[in-house]
Each structure stands twice: as structure tokens, then as C-alpha cells.
Amino acid sequence: MRRAGSPVADIAAASSTSAARVLAATRSAGPFYRRGPTLPNGVVGVAGIARMCQVPTPTVLRWRRNGRLPAPDWTTAAHRPVWLTSTIELWLTTGGLATCPTCGAHVLSLPRHIGVMHRPC
Numbered sequence: 660m661r662r663a664g665s666p667v668a669d670i671a672a673a674s675s676t677s678a679a680r681v682l683a684a685t686r687s688a689g690p691f692y693r694r695g696p697t698l699p700n701g702v703v704g705v706a707g708i709a710r711m712c713q714v715p716t717p718t719v720l721r722w723r724r725n726g727r728l729p730a731p732d733w734t735t736a737a738h739r740p741v742w743l744t745s746t747i748e749l750w751l752t753t754g755g756l757a758t759c760p761t762c763g764a765h766v767l768s769l770p771r772h773i774g775v776m777h778r779p780c
């Protein structure tokens with residue numbers, strides 16, 4: 660949960676223990692990076708798009724660099740680009756991405772994705 664960015668206090672509450680115990684028990688599994696300010700429901704940043712597409716965040720950053728992503732709906736005062744989830748949902752159906760039948764990830768190249776992610780051992 661810490662790796663996924665959940666606040667220590669939330670993990671402690673969910674586990675009926677203290678934040679100190681969560682910190683002590685998970686310290687060796689870190690480092691953990693703090694998330695930026697939480698976006699309101701219906702708004703996503705790059706990490707949220709990655710979650711929606713079930714791809715790693717660097718993939719979304721590359722799509723953004725390469726002009727694959729739709730333009731952000733707006734940019735926060737901290738210069739963070741954000742999108743409405745509805746913008747991304749529409750883009751998922753019109754953006755030319757393929758959906759992996761195995762894991763559900765939305766990818767540019769299904770053969771490449773399958774070759775990297777689902778290669779037989």
C-alpha cells in the first residue's frame with residue numbers, strides 16, 4: 660500500500676495499528692515517494708492516466724512527449740498538466756490504442772506489448 664502511495668495514517672487505520680508500526684514494518688521496502696496534491700475526482704494527471712491505461716507512468720510520459728496524449732484540459736498553478744477522466748475515456752476509444760486481451764492494458768503496439776509483457780518463459 661505504501662508503494663502505491665497510500666498515506667501511512669490510512670494504512671495504519673485500515674490495519675488497526677499505529678502509524679509508527681506501519682513505518683517500522685515497511686521502512687526496508689522503501690523508498691516511498693510522496694504523491695503530489697490529490698486531484699479531485701474526475702481529474703487525472705499523468706499517473707492517473709497510467710492507472711486508467713494499466714501501463715507504467717513512463718509510458719504515459721513518452722506518449723505525452725510524442726504528442727499521443729490529448730492536450731491537457733488545463734494546467735495547475737504548479738504547471739502540472741491535468742485531464743478530465745472523461746477526456747481520457749474518450750481518447751481511449753478514439754486514440755488508436757489497442758487493448759491487450761490478456762491484461763487489459765491499453766497499448767500502442769499489441770505485438771510489442773505481448774512480446775515484452777507476456778513472453779513465454
Ligand SMILES: [Zn+2]
Pocket residue numbers: 759760761762763764772773776777
Ligand atoms: Zn497485456
